[in-house]
Amino acid sequence: MILQKMLLKTINSKFTIKATLLVCFMSFSFINAQEIIEDEKPVEEKVKDSVTNKTRIKADGVAAVVGDFILLESDLDREIEQIKAQGADLGDLTRCELFGSLLESKLYAHQAIQDSVIVNELQIRSRVDQQFQGILAQLNGDVEKMLEYYKKDSEQALKDEMYEINKNNYLAQEMQSKVTGDIEVTPEEVRTFFNDIPKDERPTFGTELKLAQIVVIPEVTEEAKQAVIDKLKGFKKDVEENGSSFTTKVLFYTEDTASKRDGGKYTLNRKQPRMVKEFREVAFAMQEGEISEPFATEFGYHIILLEKIRGQEYEVRHILLRPELTQEAIKEANDKIKKVREKIVDGTLTFAEAAREFSDEEETKYEGGQLTNPLTQDFNFELTRIEPELYSQIQDLKDGEISEVLQDEDRVNRIKFKILTVTDRIDDHEADFAKDYLKIKNLALQDKQIKAVEKWQKETISETYIKINGEYRDCDFQSNWLKK
DSSP, X not given: OHHHHHHHHHHTTOXXXXXXXXXXXXXXXXXXXXXXXXXXXXXXXXXXXXXXOOEEEEEOOEEEEETTEEEEHHHHHHHHHHHHHTTOOOTTOOHHHHHHHHHHHXXXXXXXXXXXXXXXXXXXXXXXHHHHHHHHHHTTTOHHHHHHHTTXXXXXXXXXXXXXXXXXXXXXXXXXXXXXXXXOOOHXXXXXXXXXXXXXXXXXXXXXXXXXXXXXXXXXXXXXXXXXXHHHHHHHHHHHHHOOOHHHHHHHHOOOHHHHTTTTEEEEETTBOOSOHHHHHHHHTOOTTOBOOOEEETTEEEEEEEEEEETXXXXXXXXXXXXXXXXXXXHHHHHHHHHHHHHHHXXXXXXXXXXXXXXXXXXXXXXXXXXXXXXXXSSEEEGGGSOHHHHHHHTTOOBTOBOOOEXXXXXXOSOEEEEEEEEEEEOSEEOOTTTTHHXXXXXXXXXXXXXXXXXXXXXHHHHSOEEEOGGGGGOOOSSOTTOO
């Protein structure tokens, strides 16, 4: 099983693209998830083998049947090309391993149907619309080119296939969560896992840094806030009194780039909180066809049009505007952080003291500016895995050195100023149970999840109709797909 190989690679600190490939298979796979079709006639096609790089003629028949799903001969080639198009490197993964991962995905989806996993159709339709618009944007709005690329006769045919793909990926993910979602590891299990790894096979973790930052954000004036509120009120009045199109105003004015291409549309669900609290509270208090008064979130100011209510689902469109920053406010913020830097450099304040007193970043200031690694939830950043933008900002810093003032931005603030420092550096080292507990705990959890998946697969494969055809019968699968 690919999961086993991934864990083994991780334990030996050989982080490869395989983790990315697994996510691709489980979340973004563009294979055909068709129901079984009897007496299907093979279709000859030219296929370029992504492993041998040779073109061959093959009959596109049924390569495998897993419960209610089939895999065609061409599905694996199509999947490989899709992964390569996303820039991934297949490395030493074989066709048999890749095919086995597709079988796993179908087994999850099949069993999800048997277990009556409920499909959120509105959520999937919304996801399809977003994917469709995203692909179309990459092709500069050329629908014909898009249909030609995906070999479809119409937009609806492409959307229908995308819906089936997303639906079955959703089923697979829900089933996988059902198998592994409640698994936890105790401290004793973590210790046992670590002690069971032979000393010469224990993971070696690369150079790690602890980073801290102080952030100063330009202050938005009350006049700028009021200007945005007045503008949104004007939009509301124009739609309600003059019959103007809310969607058109979204396309012209909204600053929410994620939803702009879809006319500002979002689908909210009372049971699945995704939007910020203020946004949800306003939307769920509205009536169909109503436009809200302007309201604030951390992202700026919004108005919402509630288009439709379907049970727990609320379909809304919104316009987001962010107040303008004055040049005076920008200069004041820049001057402030320069003075803070001077105090640290001349020893008047420590970096941690300055962060607590002056930083505008709530997430870090009370930790003395210390950054938390979002992947590991500790303060350590592995040097080779730091995101490129952050790496470019700290790559030349010596321990304890303070960076120059940097101008940056994030999804909330279009301009912010910051200074960074390296508070600690841990060189390459063999895993230490105390120092690297969180990383070891994560490996132990993965190991336990893999064993649970193995057990589930073994039982489910034995109870499910599975047939492997052609060349794939010669594969040495980790799981017993051939039921030998």
